[in-house]
């Protein structure tokens with residue numbers, strides 16, 4: 347089987363309303379999509395998304411370099427293709443736009459492999475289970491207390507038993523009040539998770555997480571800048587809540603830095619950010635070796651398959667409120 351043609355398309359989509367986390371305000375989402383055609387007639391589709399920045403650069407790298415170099419390759423050789431392309435792009439950046447662009451190709455290759463095998467991805471990649479829990483995740487820091495509680499109440503009514511909400515308001519007391527109210531609504535038997543979107547420095551994060559610990563969250567997600575490995579380790583050892591991160595961590599080496607340093611209780615690889623399925627599976631294995639649980643970030647259409655493939659995934663997240 348040979349790759350005969352590969353094309354890309356990209357969209358920049360305005361949101362119905364601006365979304366706020368503690369660190370960014372988001373007005374657009376971008377989708378970059380690659381289609382690969384083969385000599386057998388099988389085709390594969392892969393994609394990545396952005397929070398509104400970088401889509402044009404990702405498409406330029408795909409069109410200008412990556413796709414022209416695929417002609418004649420065997421699409422089943424995902425390891426060879428990933429290693430070659432990542433190596434060739436390394437000097438321009440080992441993570442970020444490079445891995446987002448690589449993901450579109452890698453996911454398309456796995457689409458072809460799945461179609462060729464006649465198997466769903468989760469079975470092709472390991473088949474650890476056939477179903478996985480889904481939690482309700484929302485971009486809701488901009489909601490006032492009443493609207494936040496109404497949102498959680500709606501997700502409760504839909505049957506969710508695990509919830510993630512944003513923290514990082516300027517006033518710590520306000521954060522605590524909002525989280526206490528959600529905990530009171532969902533009760534002690536359901537799972538609560540918090541996401542600070544890289545808001546704090548380590549000293550503040552220690553204080554904040556000690557205060558929020560009374561609400562018994564499963565984890566605090568991205569409490570610090572995602573580049574601060576030592577800070578996460580310090581927080582993990584001295585804060586009050588287990589630490590999760592990974593949605594901005596872009597390849598196995600960057601994840602290994604966290605895992606090796608004992609700086610995370612949960613890792614959250616995003617299949618688009620890390621360069622696709624080939625790399626995601628390796629990150630899952632690194633985490634398994636360190637007895638660190640996987641809480642995949644976003645991309646539920648693919649993350650559900652990947653989480654079912656491996657033994658150490660807890661759940662997948664369904665993100666509400668993106669408002670496309």
Ligand code: MG
Pocket residue numbers: 541543567568593
């Ligand atoms: Mg997050």
